[in-house]
Amino acid sequence: MISPVRVIAALTLLISLVSTGIAEEPAISYQRIHSLITDQDNRISLRVWDDGRMEIRFPSYTTRAGTYHRDLQDDEMAELHAIFETLQPIDQSRLDQHLDQSRSQTPTHVADADVVHFERRRNDDLEISLRAPAPDVWSRIARDVDELAVMNSAEQALRSWMDQQIARSGE
Structure with missing residues (x-):
């Protein structure tokens, strides 16, 4: 039998994690x-919560190394x-199919070294979940795959947006 003290301790922990x-x-x-880096510190990341909390993280080997936090305004969100x-219209299975076709026709050497992953949740439902190898590289190799061009454009816009947020985090 589980003691009441353990139940209360577990509930307290759960409430503190959620809060x-x-x-x-x-x-x-x-x-x-960055798949070619074997260290666990191998990714650039952005996380934003519904309440506007933002976290941007750059690995130690980059010029922007560190973790940046801000509370975003409505216009920034x-x-x-x-x-x-x-990214909404992109279908992951169709993208994968196009990539497979392009890979069969094009040498891929290092083009798959980086993987980019976008996710967006609305009302706890996963609305967007896209993953692709280096859209910046592949959009130049597989010019007929429109999804890669869209992902590359979105990533470039997002990285620019992240740069602005990092500049504002020091204000």
């Missing part, structure tokens, strides 16, 4: 994983959602 946001999934997340809206 601090640790157990909460971010509404928006982005990662660029709207800008971020607008970037993710451009």
Whole structure:
């Protein structure tokens, strides 16, 4: 039988995790994983929660190394959602199919080294979940795959947006 003290301790822990946001999934997340780096510190990431909390992280080997936090304003959240809206029409299975076709026709050597992952949740439902190898490289190799061009454009816009947020985090 579980003692009442353990039940109360477990409930207290659960409540504290939820109230601090640790157990909460971010509404928006982005990662660029540098697969050729074997260290666990191999990714650039962005996480944003519905309440506007933002975390940007750059690995130690980059010029922007560190973790940046901000509370976003409504207009900044709207800008971020607008970037993710451009990804909405992309179908992951269709993208994978196009990539497989392009790989069979094109040498891939290092083109798959980085992986980019975008996610957006609305009302706890995963609305966007896209993963692709280096859209910046593949959009130049597989010019006929429109999804890669869209993902590349979205990633460039997102990285620019992240740069602005990092500059504002020091204000």
